[in-house]
Amino acid sequence: MQELHHVHYSILSENEKDGMVTMHDVLDAQRQYDHMQYETYLCRVIRPLEVLLVTHKWIIMKDSAVKIICYRAKIMIPGMLRYDDGIELNDQTVERCVTVKVLFAAIAQMTTAMIATCDHGVVAKTKRVIMERDSYPCQWGLGPAMSYEALFISYTNNCVVD
Structure with a gap:
């Protein structure tokens, strides 16, 4: 059984200062x-x-990309x-939005130098989504190209065709 007991995993260890607790501590809290x-003990x-x-x-x-990323889209x-x-x-x-909420974990498809020099492409692939899907509003179609298209559509609808 000694081989199965992991003393150190990731940035955490069994020290009290790292905040590791037992399930009995959670039950007591x-x-x-x-x-x-x-609730002090629970916190x-x-x-x-x-x-x-x-x-x-x-x-x-960006906040406008959060909803589509929660549906497992690749990070562009x-x-x-x-x-x-x-x-x-x-x-x-780890991807997060401006409000410091963790969105998901991903695997990088580009290095920092490639990201700095490119203006398009896939930066990372989604590994694990953490945030709930519909916690951010949909913000697709709010950019300058879509507003121009909406203006064009409204203009063509007002034209009289003989």
Whole structure:
């Protein structure tokens, strides 16, 4: 059984300072919250997902691209705002939006140098979607080309054809 016991995984270890807790601690925290409405222990036991993803490279996405990415679309360069230095090919990256919510984990298809020099292409492929699908509104068709097309359609509808 000693071989099955992993002492260190990712950035976490069994030290108390890393915040690792047992399932009994989670059960005790839930019981205290259910019976006495005491949530301090529950907040100490349950930590946000972003704590685990500190060591990964980040790609920050536009808010207009969030909904389509939640439906497992590939990350394209026009949908990006910023990115970390040092992204290599096939690195695991974490995508987030401007409001610092984690969207999903992806595998990089371009390096940082390629992203900086290209103006189109696939940056990363989706590996695991974390955010719920319809938590952001649809913002497709709000760009300058679509507004010009809507203006053209409204103009042609007002024309009289003999």
